[in-house]
Amino acid sequence: MPKRFSILVLLCNLWAMPMMALDATLEIITSSTKLPFIIVEHIADNNEYGQKLLSQLSGDLRVSNHFQVEKGESVKDKDPDFQTYKDKKIDLIARVSASKKSGAITGRLVLYDVRSGKKIFDQEYTQPTLNRYPFIAHEMCISINTYIQAPRIDWMREPVVLSKYTNSGNSVIALADYTLTFQQDIIQGGLNIFPKWGNKEKSIIYFTRYINDKPTILRYHLHTNTTETIVQSDGMAVVSDVNSNGTKLLLSLTPNKSAADVYLYETQTKNLKRLTSFSGIDVGGKFINNEREVAFISDRLGYPNVFATNLEGGNVEQLVFHGRNNSAVASHDKYIVYTSRESNNEFGLNTFNIYLIATNSDFIRRLTEKGSNQMPTFSKDGKNIMYIKHTDTQSALGIIRLDYNSSYFFSLPKVKIQSYDW
Structure with missing residues (x-):
């Protein structure tokens, strides 16, 4: 059985309200000894909605409570140098991009498993209007969460x-x-x-x-x-x-x-x-x-x-x-x-x-x-x-x-x- 531990953390969210003026600290009790460390990156040469997906997905992953999350930089659309990420103790790489067509928006998620050195999936998600891009990020988060077999977070899409x-x-x-x-x-x-x-x-x-x-x-x-x-x-x-x-x-x-x-x-x-x-x-x-x-x-x-x-x-x-x-x-x-x-x-x-x-x-x-x-x-x-x-x-x-x-x-x-x- 995994050893239980508790940590006192500042629950801040990069795209949400800073919590220092609200409930700044809470004692978190978890049954996992180590949460997977994921970095979220944006594929370069993309429109502003790719950056919005990057921020929204990073926030969703934090809210899930199932990941350690780092918001990364823009990268080229090619397979990563896995050793560089291994040296940083990163377990998963999530790369996002977005494209627009006839008023609709399509987000692309490429997920890599650093330990196995493999691309896990390359998937697209579409919403009928640009302002619905947060739902694309929520679906991406649900997909990543499903891959690590963590407790379901389907509520994010509601x-x-x-x-x-x-x-x-x-x-x-x-x-x-x-x-x-x-x-x-x-x-x-x-x-x-x-x-x-x-x-x-x-x-x-x-x-x-x-x-x-x-x-x-x-x-x-x-x-x-x-x-x-x-x-x-x-x-x-x-x-x-x-x-x-x-x-x-x-x-x-x-x-x-x-x-x-x-x-x-x-x-x-x-x-x-x-x-x-x-x-x-x-x-x-x-x-x-x-x-x-x-x-x-x-x-x-x-x-x-x-x-x-x-x-x-x-x-x-x-x-x-x-x-x-x-x-x-x-x-x-x-x-x-x-x-x-x-x-x-x-x-x-x-x-x-x-x-x-x-x-x-x-x-x-x-x-x-x-x-x-x-x-x-x-x-x-x-x-x-x-x-x-x-x-x-x-x-x-x-x-x-x-x-x-x-x-x-x-x-x-x-x-x-x-x-x-x-």
Whole structure:
């Protein structure tokens, strides 16, 4: 069995936000005695997108936590002098380049194994538009990761859907990659908020728009660029979760100007069922425990906290017994992440931290420190958490790699995110 060791490192990312002003140090525990050392180089005489791929791929490899990474220089398109790299203790050489044609972009990855002195593969990856080059880098990283047989990082290719404010009373819904380097507006005009992926294929998006001064849930089809109305309410209408096969939605509604409650909506029958009934606020329902139960936020204790009920709308039980202001929740089967307010400043930024719990144990783990950490969301495989971090000086999109106790940040200059889904 490999000897376990821990190291204290500065988790900096060359193309992401410098972390010194955020969570500058974390203790990293790994079960590997040596990570493969990879150098990423750019094939010379190439356009600017080759250099962009070089930076993006270098960053992706670092975020994977499976490599020691060095960002190299430009080189000629010929086989390397393997002895030179052996002398530097380098295990893998990744060389990238890019070409453009009719608005599309193709990236080329050549991977060499230094120890065997062989070219492993020479592969091309294409995206339909130039601004989607980050997805090429993500696919390259997944390919290299697969070659060393490291734990899967397919989550890197998953797109993010987000709502961002543009000006007073207006917001757009956009698609993005996990670093937000790529962003493309897809729904505009008016206040478009609370986007939620509607199926595994990520071809359907649910979102809320105000129509005739009433919040209305719409279903948007990416392939056809069409929308249809699902339900309208008085004070609130939000899709907070979608089940694995896209047939059930959890909604937060306030029909007839009543208090907000959690509802279950069947997409095939269009049946709407009320799951909670409380004079205060019940919102933000999330499927848990193999989609048999629902976690949600309620103020029934006099402050926001996390509770659960079943899909029949039966008894309600308290899930979280830590903190007195737990205002956001996300889930992945039996695991739940929630935000907890841990300061009460009348003026200035309050501290919100993110915690991870399991519904079948007393397990609890704090995931953040310092600043206001909000909007936690699991990746599709449940092994990563995306969230927004605000400090007095800057804002960032954060990625927590749960299996590695590591965090990475991507700057959010001039982007005010209302909500998002991963």
